[in-house]
Amino acid sequence: MKFQNKYFVSLLLVLILLSGWVTPVYAADVISVTPASIVNDVANTITVAGIGFDNTAVVLMDGSALTTSFLNDQTLTATIPAGVAVGSHTITVSMNGGALLTSVALSVTAPVVVPPTATSTPPPFSRPQMRVSSSGASDKQISSNKSFKYTVNFNNAGSSTAFNVQAVFTSPDLIPLETGGVAVLGNVLPGGGVGVDQRFISQGSLAGKTFVTIDVTLTYYDDKGAAYSDKFTLTAPVKAESTSGGVAYPTATPTGVNTAQLVITSYASTVDPLQPGDQFQLGMTVQNMGNTTAKRVTMIVGGGSSGSGGGTPQAGGTSGGSGEFTNFAPVGTSNIQSLGDLDAGGALQVTQNLIVNVSTTPGAYPMKISFSYVNKNGEVVNDDQVITLLVYSLPNLDISFYRPPDPFFAGQPGALPIQVVNLGKRTSVLGSMTIEATGGTLDPSSTLVGSLDPGGYFTFDSTVFPDAAGPLELAITIDYTDDFNQPRIVTKTLELTIEEVFIDPSLDPSMGGGGGEIIVEEESFFHKVWRFILGVLGLDSAAPDSGGGISEPIPEEQVIPIPAGGGGKG
Numbered sequence: 001m002k003f004q005n006k007y008f009v010s011l012l013l014v015l016i017l018l019s020g021w022v023t024p025v026y027a028a029d030v031i032s033v034t035p036a037s038i039v040n041d042v043a044n045t046i047t048v049a050g051i052g053f054d055n056t057a058v059v060l061m062d063g064s065a066l067t068t069s070f071l072n073d074q075t076l077t078a079t080i081p082a083g084v085a086v087g088s089h090t091i092t093v094s095m096n097g098g099a100l101l102t103s104v105a106l107s108v109t110a111p112v113v114v115p116p117t118a119t120s121t122p123p124p125f126s127r128p129q130m131r132v133s134s135s136g137a138s139d140k141q142i143s144s145n146k147s148f149k150y151t152v153n154f155n156n157a158g159s160s161t162a163f164n165v166q167a168v169f170t171s172p173d174l175i176p177l178e179t180g181g182v183a184v185l186g187n188v189l190p191g192g193g194v195g196v197d198q199r200f201i202s203q204g205s206l207a208g209k210t211f212v213t214i215d216v217t218l219t220y221y222d223d224k225g226a227a228y229s230d231k232f233t234l235t236a237p238v239k240a241e242s243t244s245g246g247v248a249y250p251t252a253t254p255t256g257v258n259t260a261q262l263v264i265t266s267y268a269s270t271v272d273p274l275q276p277g278d279q280f281q282l283g284m285t286v287q288n289m290g291n292t293t294a295k296r297v298t299m300i301v302g303g304g305s306s307g308s309g310g311g312t313p314q315a316g317g318t319s320g321g322s323g324e325f326t327n328f329a330p331v332g333t334s335n336i337q338s339l340g341d342l343d344a345g346g347a348l349q350v351t352q353n354l355i356v357n358v359s360t361t362p363g364a365y366p367m368k369i370s371f372s373y374v375n376k377n378g379e380v381v382n383d384d385q386v387i388t389l390l391v392y393s394l395p396n397l398d399i400s401f402y403r404p405p406d407p408f409f410a411g412q413p414g415a416l417p418i419q420v421v422n423l424g425k426r427t428s429v430l431g432s433m434t435i436e437a438t439g440g441t442l443d444p445s446s447t448l449v450g451s452l453d454p455g456g457y458f459t460f461d462s463t464v465f466p467d468a469a470g471p472l473e474l475a476i477t478i479d480y481t482d483d484f485n486q487p488r489i490v491t492k493t494l495e496l497t498i499e500e501v502f503i504d505p506s507l508d509p510s511m512g513g514g515g516g517e518i519i520v521e522e523e524s525f526f527h528k529v530w531r532f533i534l535g536v537l538g539l540d541s542a543a544p545d546s547g548g549g550i551s552e553p554i555p556e557e558q559v560i561p562i563p564a565g566g567g568g569k570g
Contacts, residue, residue: 040084103349127159146201154188161188166185174202259376410498411465424454473495
């Protein structure tokens, strides 16, 4: 019955190992963020929970890094500054320069005005209320590439003081100068007013426009600390300009882009580490860092292009067959994906199924990824990106017994015929092998393995001294250095069954037998007749001992010594 149980346990272990082998392994993952919702009037600290974090982990919000503190491999904290835009934001984690695929959502809300308590009757209007009393540019009509001053006057139409008033200027056609578009106005009393002058310059030519819009966002607080935000849209007339011929205007130094620009802000693999023959999914975060929409975006893994790049597409469409696929090749789908339109500042997650070529040697391999899209002028633009994937070749080892071990008994030494076999296709250089057991001691417990050729083996003979009967697990650990000089370990667990020591009850002196001697009964009459016949025939007819019995001592138990531990290679 024990024999069948041992094979059943062995089969169960094999099934568990196989199920773990076919399950995709994620080295690290993001699980949750706490709190899931914050208010944007003050700086907030969030806690990101996950698995597999290290001290290189950085928390990202919409692809931008936050000030991060590493607590442990499951907990990170990050600080979100005040004034973050209201809405849903994507929180993820970057480690070693690559972001994890999994992300969680963080909701940002504006402060809620606390209603007055029922014990007091609030006045009909008891809050500050800022409004625009007048606005206008220093020039009656603004011109391209010429700076001008824009004046806005505000007054407080509410019944309480507006504290810490701040104005933020933005415009799709104008660039704020000197202040960066932010003006601090201070406190405004009820019925009082304040003015601000902001200088602008046009962002490119204003030809064909009749006016430009300027957005002004005011933020302020009341005496109870409640936050308020008002947005105003103002306009400025544009001087008519000829789109061809006429007066030549000087060209201003560019201060920003006026087109789309696609950038891979983070990427990660579902398999870590990558090895030859591995199939994996590459996930990437693509963000439009420009200020216009990228239309009909096409992603080409391995590099390629679409159209002529001059506004008129060529026959044949998108070309993705000239990419580099020596080490990585697409699986399941082609290397070309259509991503649709991507607005300015927007981001999206894309994936590509790939396989590592079995002939790929360990190393760092750059992969070219191209994005082809149509800009606001109808021109075809190709943005090329390069990411780097690391390929390892880790040892494939089998750790087991090179022969079935002898039965093990509690309190008695037992031999452990351990063997390590290199099942990989390349030579592996291994470090120390250590054996540990809970409920027993080993001698020796460690040895140096060294270099193993493909198909080669290393044997190690150790002795185990189990403390008690029952199952005994051996934890075997082999350390080594991977292809990028990082320390790694291989672990294996072997299970032994320890049995109780068996004692023969016939050897117990308390059960008769003369304290370990075998007693022969007294000689009978027939024995005497038989001795007489033997004497006549000239044979030995000696009588038994005078004690009346024949005793023979039981030979002592012979203990076979177990040789000292050692190792060998093949």
